[in-house]
Amino acid sequence: MTKSLASRLLATARHHPHLVAVVDGDRRIDYTGLAARVKGFAGFLHAQGFAAGERIAVVLPNSIEAVVACYGSWLAGCVAVPLNAQARGRELGAWLRHSGATLLVHETDNTEIALALAEAGVTLQHLVVGAGEKCADGISWQDAVGSAPVASAAHVFQPVATILYTSGTTGSPKGVTLTHANVVANTDAIVEYLELTRADSALSVLPFYYSYGASVLHTHLAVGARLVLQPNLVFPDVVVEAMARERVTGFPGVASMFSLLLDRVSLADHDLSALRYMTQAGGAMAPALIRRLRNAIPHARLFVMYGQTEATARLAWLPPERLDDKPGSAGKAIRGVSIEVRDDAGDSVPAGTPGEVWVRGPNVMAGYWKDPAATALVLRDGWLRTGDMGHLDGEGYLTLDGRRSDMIKTGAHRVHPLDVEEVLFELPGVVDAAVVGVDEPTLGQVVKVFIVAAGDPPLDADLVRAHCRRRLAAYKVPRHVEFVATLPRTASGKVRRALLTKSAPVQELQ
DSSP: OOOOHHHHHHHHHHHSTTSEEEEETTEEEEHHHHHHHHHHHHHHHHHTTOOTTOEEEEEOOSSHHHHHHHHHHHHTTOEEEEOOTTSOHHHHHHHHHHHTOSEEEEETTOTTHHHHHHHHTOOOEEEEESTTOOOTTSOOHHHHHTSOOOOOOGGGGOOEEEEEEOTTOOSSOOEEEEEHHHHHHHHHHHHHHHTOOTTOEEEEOSOTTSHHHHHHHHHHHHTTOEEEEOOOSSSHHHHHHHHHHHTOSEEEEOHHHHHHHHHHOOGGGSOOTTOOEEEEOSSOOOHHHHHHHHHHSTTSEEEEEEOOGGGSSOSEEEOGGGTTTSTTOOBEEOTTOEEEEEOTTSOBOOTTOOEEEEEESTTSOSEETTOHHHHHHHEETTEEEEEEEEEEOTTSOEEEEEEGGGOEEETTEEEOHHHHHHHHTTSTTEEEEEEEEEEETTTEEEEEEEEEEOSSSOOOHHHHHHHHHHHSOGGGSOSEEEEOSOOOBOTTSOBOHHHHHTSSOOOOOO
């Protein structure tokens, strides 16, 4: 039987009761306090008649309450469904209806909840988190977590742990169904290569409803480590101050986060000597940005990683000592995972040959919730078709070439956006960048770049194109350059290219 992460949390509370588990603003909770609340919430669910397998929708920002709701749901044998607390009512409603949730946990001041319920067309029991607030049957959050505790192992008999809705999905909701076995396998593999122990602590701004953020939470609680929560990177100096004050040993982020920190904060002015490691996932990180980060914080090991929500979180990792001799690589398979590159017929191709990335392992999802047709498209004989293009080298290290759907077809050529983006990040003053193909009558498509710029003197389109001409083939040089304040990104940090291609009509910049 799979030992769930909820069981591990209770064991940590028994063996190391006074270790701090979560730091949430000015609140701190140790493993004893966290375990007590988790058992109380599980007791509340049992007392209210929620059966094993029922879905508990958690619409909360990263917080102690969000952790309790997830682990308490697991302890009661229920399925945790973490949802984006900043989502609009229409999207929330679609997720609630699709998941079939029977309990909704949300904050007092979330004005989108009423709209979400109207959109969903369902009646749910509420548990409202907020001072003095009551849920529908008169039980407050504090009363719920103070219920008679339950230390049940019901989750062992209920295989499904969580449903994660993939970010940036259009059309019908796509809920990735992950089992306890999936979550435990991925957690153990990540703990192994990061060498996490209870002496570690990480500061995270990554939301729990996103697989990367969930993995940071689960890996640290699994070993009795400490997780320091920060709401966002709106004020990057505040985040770095917290990293120094809390003496964190780890910082997980996506490429755009690291770029923001490097451009907006003087890292040398802060004591980050405790920082042992940094992790990066959620999309490619340009080699130029990797070099800047390593130069800024040379003592911290940087782990470049690759994964998908459909594989719980992580599929591959690049050992920090291979960053120099494997530039641009997404790394090697994590323990228990097999990676193959296959052609359009589904046949494995030799090393160095590009194709679609297929993966297999104990972390691969059970399927998409209530969507057997979509599941059948990506799961084949135990293998997951990732939709990512890439190639393996002779040592089994994977290099990604972008999403199949992101390919730009210009004349007789094919351009991967990553090829151009890596060059753009070499240019001083480029804070963020994204590349898309836009329609053009003669060539079919041409390359357009969107750039978030900083610095003095400011960048201009001619300078950008001149830099690209020196580094790229002519057909990859951007025909159009547009400067923007921000790029639309999913919660995982991936650029929403579809929104960029639907932006205002393109105008040639001379």
